[in-house]
Structure formats: structure tokens, C-alpha cells
Amino acid sequence: MGISTQKIVPSLWFDSQAEEAAKFYCSIFEDSAVTKTRYYGESGPGPAGSVMVVEFELEGQPFIGLNGGPHFTFNPAVSFTIHCSSQEEVDYYWNKLLVGGREDQCGWLQDQFGLSWQVVPDALTEMLQDENAEKAQAAMQAMLQMKKIIIADVEKSYKEAG
Known part of the structure; x- marks a missing residue:
């Protein structure tokens, strides 16, 4: 699948657990699936071959999970x-x-x-x-x-x- 046609797509910053999180959420919600996974190349910034981005849908709502490192964490403001x-x-x-x-x-x-x-x-x-x-x-x-x-x-x- 290509880029979502949804106008607004929530993007979630993870340290290194984007793929694990996407699979966890998809196991809970119906009509859900991981739609695409992209990996870091030799130029980084993550380790080459590690998951960079996971695109997934929950109940038809697209999301992006990014493994961006420990710089940012979630809080209840969102x-x-x-x-x-x-x-x-x-x-x-x-x-x-x-x-x-x-x-x-x-x-x-x-x-x-x-x-x-x-x-x-x-x-x-x-x-x-x-x-x-x-x-x-x-x-x-x-x-x-x-x-x-x-x-x-x-x-x-x-x-x-x-």
C-alpha cells in the first residue's frame, strides 16, 4: 500500500517500539492491520536495517509509528x-x-x-x-x-x- 489518502494521520513517536506497538494495537482493534514497514538505511540515523516507520490502521483510521529514539515521550496532553x-x-x-x-x-x-x-x-x-x-x-x-x-x-x- 502507498501513502494514505486520509487528510490527517496521527504520527506517533516511539523510542524503538513502533513495530511492537502497531502489532499490539492491531491485535486489539477490529479492521486493523500493519500496512507498510520501512527500514533505516546505511545513512541512519537509526541502525541500518532496523524499523524506521510502521504504517498501520485501526478501525480504518491510519496511523504512523516512527522509531525516532528517546528524545520525546507520550504524555496525557494527547x-x-x-x-x-x-x-x-x-x-x-x-x-x-x-x-x-x-x-x-x-x-x-x-x-x-x-x-x-x-x-x-x-x-x-x-x-x-x-x-x-x-x-x-x-x-x-x-x-x-x-x-x-x-x-x-x-x-x-x-x-x-x-
């Missing part, structure tokens, strides 16, 4: 949101992406490569956008107490709020 239609889907993505990573608050986690993900149930978004401010606030307060979002617990607070 994250990817996964919209989930059920608790089962939340649990699936949370458990898969969390392997070797760490939990953060309010549905956020950092995977083993340090990339931040927001695993968000659609039900939470609906409750937070409710025109009844008291109910929306109750849902917000419940969410703020969680790491992984448990829809039933947020709904309980939401329903009790009038």
Missing part, C-alpha cells in the same frame, strides 16, 4: 478516545490496553508504551449531557470517583438525582 456502546466493550478495551500500562482517573489509562486512551461508554456521554443539571452533575461526581467507568454505578447516581 490521547485517543474509544467510544463504547456497552460495559462489555468498555471492559474489553480497558483490559486489553491496560496490559503493562497503568490506570488513570475518569476512564483514562496509559498503555505499556505510555500512550493515553480514554475508554468512554456512550451512556456516560448521554448522562453528562442531560439537560437536567442535577442529574448530569450526579453522573459527573460518580465518574470522578472511578478509574475504569462502570456504567451501572454512574446510572445509579444519575437516577437517584431526581
